[in-house]
Amino acid sequence: MERMTEEQVKTIANMLRKRSLWMIHYCTGCGAMELPPTMTSRYDMERFGLAPYVTSRQADILLITGYLNVKTLRRVITVYEQMLDPKYVIGFGSCALNGGVYWDSYAVIKQLDRYIPADLYIAGCMPRPEAIISAFRHLMELIDSGKADGYKRYKRNLAYYKENQRKVLG
């Protein structure tokens, strides 16, 4: 039998990967409020193979739900670095995107992707469970086509991310 090429292995791995995504249950802001209906029977995200999980080591998705202040950012970075490859980050809500209503706060960082690489953003305040499901579906497409490469970018541009993190966290 002919050996599979590396490209083919990747394709199959991505295809399988996207159907079993575990999301770490680390709720940073008010956006976590929208997750219970998404997880439970009303919207039922498990039909897409998505499940909430409690530890960072076993999780694939880190969902940044809402605003991220300096104190939480330190923990989020720890959690992100604990996660194993491949890992994906979704910025959830307008606060993770550009600060949202906390744009002038002394504690809230404005752009998530300066500190950890975000694969996807969901805009809105708050995004409805439909929007979350839609984002997960979109993330699956990105994984399938190999475009969700945030963890690779983090390794490649580690100096850039570390410098930004150091500026804020000291």
Added chain:
Amino acid sequence: MMGVVDKIKELDGAKITIQRENRIFVDVDKDRVIGTLYSLKLMGFHQLSVQNVVDRIKDGKFEIFYVLYSHEYKINVIVRTWVDRDNPVIETADKIYPSAHTWEREISEMFGIKVEGNEDCGKPFILENWKDIPPMRKDFDSVKYSSEHFVFRHSEGENE
């Protein structure tokens, strides 16, 4: 039989304002706060709901208030006092109300008020690596601090 409101009215050196049936303001000097709190606790006000600060920047004062509640009388008593903004020092109330210990740590960090007798004040509590003036003071410019420390996102087509 003397009612609790009459007892409150007899507190030494206090200016009493009865705003509502169940909301009474007791304004006292800085030196009398601890004594007043102690008297009120003996009257049955066992719960310290909130201790916090209002920055009265126009008067150059910090207003420190203690919201007490009595489950027996269903009355809120608010003890208020004022200290100078330039040298804000208060005395700790954690011997009377243990929960004041944590409130005082918060106000000493957020307003830069020195609390005598509370050894945990001055230790980092909520903020991490804070080097500016305390953030809840009115003369703290939040927008300036935010734009210096964090980078804003500018959307495409925006004039910048």
